[in-house]
Amino acid sequence: MNTVSLGEDLGIEASAELKERLAAHLDASELALDGTTVRRVHTAAMQVLCAFFLTRRELGRRTELSGCSDALRDAARLLGLSAQLGLTDQQDLNKNTVENAA
Numbered sequence: 001m002n003t004v005s006l007g008e009d010l011g012i013e014a015s016a017e018l019k020e021r022l023a024a025h026l027d028a029s030e031l032a033l034d035g036t037t038v039r040r041v042h043t044a045a046m047q048v049l050c051a052f053f054l055t056r057r058e059l060g061r062r063t064e065l066s067g068c069s070d071a072l073r074d075a076a077r078l079l080g081l082s083a084q085l086g087l088t089d090q091q092d093l094n095k096n097t098v099e100n101a102a
Contacts (some may be wrong), residue, residue: 001030003066008037010045010072018045024050029061037066041075050084 004025008016016023025031033049056063065072076082 002028002031003034003039005034006038006072008039010038010041012042012044015042015044015048019048019052022048026052026056026059027061031056031061031063031065032066034067035065036069038069038072041071042080043075046075046079046081050081053084053086088092 002025006018006019007014008080055061068076068087073082076087077083082088
């Protein structure tokens with residue numbers, strides 16, 4: 001299984017580069033994304049990740065997060081995207097470090 005690091009910064013300005021980097025792995029039979037070093041996350045990057053997971057699922061390709069930082073997990077939870085990224089409810093229940101300011 002190939003592994004691709006998501007890096008530290010998934011801010012809005014990094015979203016286009018993330019899309020291009022992931023597109024190179026669209027046809028891999030199995031792919032793991034390593035999100036252990038993610039420190040900054042923007043909604044645009046989460047949209048890119050969800051679209052990537054969905055496209056690969058539609059192609060019958062397996063994609064998983066092999067590691068997930070608290071920042072990435074919290075962003076997925078706050079945006080309601082945990083299931084789309086393959087994060088289980090139990091993992092989300094154990095992490096509650098970001099509060100919704102709204």
